[in-house]
Amino acid sequence: MKQPQGMLRLGRYSIGVGDRFAYQGRAQLKAFLEARAGGVEATPVWNKSHREHAIIGSTPAETRAAADAAAREAGWAGPYHVDADHINLKNVDAFVDSCDYFTLDVAEEIGRPAPEAEARAFAGRHPELAGRHEAPGLEGPLEVTREGLEEAARKYLQAVREAGRIYRRIEERRGAGTFVTEVSMDETDRPQTPGELLVILAALADEGVPAQTIAPKFSGRFNKGVDYVGEVSRFEREFRQDLAAIRLAVGRYGLPENLKLSVHSGSDKFSIYPAIRRAVRAAGAGLHLKTAGTTWLEELIGLAEAGGEGLETARRIYAGAWEAREALVKPYAAVVDIDPAGLPAPGEVGGWDSARFAAALRHDPSCPSFNPHFRQLLHVAYGVAAKMGDGYRRLLRKFEPVIARNVGRNLFERHLRPLLMGD
Ligand SMILES: [Zn+2]
Numbered sequence: 061m062k063q064p065q066g067m068l069r070l071g072r073y074s075i076g077v078g079d080r081f082a083y084q085g086r087a088q089l090k091a092f093l094e095a096r097a098g099g100v101e102a103t104p105v106w107n108k109s110h111r112e113h114a115i116i117g118s119t120p121a122e123t124r125a126a127a128d129a130a131a132r133e134a135g136w137a138g139p140y141h142v143d144a145d146h147i148n149l150k151n152v153d154a155f156v157d158s159c160d161y162f163t164l165d166v167a168e169e170i171g172r173p174a175p176e177a178e179a180r181a182f183a184g185r186h187p188e189l190a191g192r193h194e195a196p197g198l199e200g201p202l203e204v205t206r207e208g209l210e211e212a213a214r215k216y217l218q219a220v221r222e223a224g225r226i227y228r229r230i231e232e233r234r235g236a237g238t239f240v241t242e243v244s245m246d247e248t249d250r251p252q253t254p255g256e257l258l259v260i261l262a263a264l265a266d267e268g269v270p271a272q273t274i275a276p277k278f279s280g281r282f283n284k285g286v287d288y289v290g291e292v293s294r295f296e297r298e299f300r301q302d303l304a305a306i307r308l309a310v311g312r313y314g315l316p317e318n319l320k321l322s323v324h325s326g327s328d329k330f331s332i333y334p335a336i337r338r339a340v341r342a343a344g345a346g347l348h349l350k351t352a353g354t355t356w357l358e359e360l361i362g363l364a365e366a367g368g369e370g371l372e373t374a375r376r377i378y379a380g381a382w383e384a385r386e387a388l389v390k391p392y393a394a395v396v397d398i399d400p401a402g403l404p405a406p407g408e409v410g411g412w413d414s415a416r417f418a419a420a421l422r423h424d425p426s427c428p429s430f431n432p433h434f435r436q437l438l439h440v441a442y443g444v445a446a447k448m449g450d451g452y453r454r455l456l457r458k459f460e461p462v463i464a465r466n467v468g469r470n471l472f473e474r475h476l477r478p479l480l481m482g483d
Contacts, residue, residue, distance in 0.1 A: 061265040061314045064237030068160060069318055070272045071103040071139060073480055076350030079106060080442045082122060083456045084355050085130025087464035091471035100480045105161055107143035107350055110151040111391065115443040120144065120158035141240060149226055156233045161240040164226045166219040167248040174217035182213040186262055195304035197343050202301050204255040212259040219245065220260060224267035244275035246324040247394065252276040254301035258309060265313035273348045275322035276302060282325040284395050285353055285439040286432045287425060288332045296335035303343040320346035325395055327354035328423050333478040351475060353439045357421060358470045360438060362463030363455060364417040370459050371414050379406035381441035392440045402433035423474070
């Protein structure tokens, strides 16, 4: 495929930093500066989805303004981007002016099979996709049968076409080459195999989508804000095969040579970070990892630690979340596992002091007070804080030092360092 001339290129390592209320940009950049001082260049990308904007009542223009201000104030001279996360044809227009990174969500189309004739025609055009593929660093076979090829075409061609439609819409309005393109297929019920990923990439190249990152659904559970659930060795094998599929596709189909994997719901997946780090290094590959809501939880921890009205507000947010728990969990049902019996009653939390609240919420699996149900519920409860409006924002300003300390430490110590630098 032909790539746009002078295309805006995403750096080798990049991290999606969610910032629900847009106050933590400087604290997050401090973590990136710390990584740079340790010899690792990573590009911050502020990602915020249509869903988040709708729940909070914010706009993409505000995210852009906050990112620009944070970069200025932190003296960040490197590249950074603003990601229109999980957008589709229905809502992309609102993001076009403010974003320079677009995550085209085509998961909904995965359930719609392509017409039989089209699937067969695709397989006929790409006989090279069937067979056993060799790639450096590949452990175990990456094999696609002729049947598997047609099956994958049936399953994913519509999604790829949709990615083409969204991509062209953005290109028309912004100009070719002025933005980074990611294609996401993670919010669906079944993971894609590395063989399917190879087929999808060939189809994306046919469709003329210059994807620089691709977010497949990996096997295992990627619940919001808590550790990976699944077999780590199996994940590592699959991840390495995905990297090989990407390398093959870049060489064969002319996709951007910096094309890399994007790991969604990637925050707090401590048990797989060493596997990801090893695999990426061995392959000489890049990595994008989205951390979305982990920063909002650090805000809450900071508020709790501040004591006084900070702690009181953190308790009130939990009480509100507990009341509305069913409605809050609904849009996130596929990405949280909350046992209602594991949730403390608001009355009990009302008696917690700063240290107790912070210990229940902070993601330290070795701490006996850590409660993953409490944490996951609060992860999806930012709408409760949003409803407090200026009252909540005032506290973010008032307690900035203690919040910023938690935000920065979490991003650097628990994410950037284990993922990109090693322990
Ligand atoms: Zn996602």
